[in-house]
Amino acid sequence: MQEKESNTTDREIRISRILNAPIELVWKVWTNPNHIKNWWGPNGFTNTISEMDVKPGGEWNLTMHGPDGKDFPNKNIYREIVLHKKIVYEHISSPHFTATINFEAHDEKTVLHWHMLFDTKEQFIQVVKTFKADEGLKQNIEKLETYLQISPAS
Numbered sequence: 001m002q003e004k005e006s007n008t009t010d011r012e013i014r015i016s017r018i019l020n021a022p023i024e025l026v027w028k029v030w031t032n033p034n035h036i037k038n039w040w041g042p043n044g045f046t047n048t049i050s051e052m053d054v055k056p057g058g059e060w061n062l063t064m065h066g067p068d069g070k071d072f073p074n075k076n077i078y079r080e081i082v083l084h085k086k087i088v089y090e091h092i093s094s095p096h097f098t099a100t101i102n103f104e105a106h107d108e109k110t111v112l113h114w115h116m117l118f119d120t121k122e123q124f125i126q127v128v129k130t131f132k133a134d135e136g137l138k139q140n141i142e143k144l145e146t147y148l149q150i151s152p153a154s
Helices: 023-031 121-131 133-150
Strands: 012-019 046-052 059-065 071-082 086-091 097-106 109-118
Touching: 012 121, 012 133, 023 097, 023 109, 023 133, 109 121, 109 133, 121 133
Parallel strands: none
Antiparallel strands: 012 109, 046 059, 059 071, 071 086, 086 097, 097 109
């Protein structure tokens, strides 16, 4: 029997966007380290990806380099991968959260639903206030949109 879903609206961030790119390309730039390093993170950040094993149980380890020169190591574990449909990863580094990204094909466009669920309301508030995670997520998806327009389909 499935547990009744509790109300999580006080500890989650959600964003949806229609991307002007086919789902195969959107999937590729999400799952290939040579692509994701070019758009991941808020404005001004760059990335070094040391591991990206896109499969359930696989690790995604990256260091985000802030515009101020500060490094932010991130360790993630992929929990669910459904080709062209869904990526779920657990952000093991602090702050701990689970991200679920759903992909829907609509002709030559892709609808992307990005959901971040934090462990507690307090942690969510801390992350939004300290790291401006809500604004960072918006910037991240805007960088993805821009990258999709300039990215080669290879």
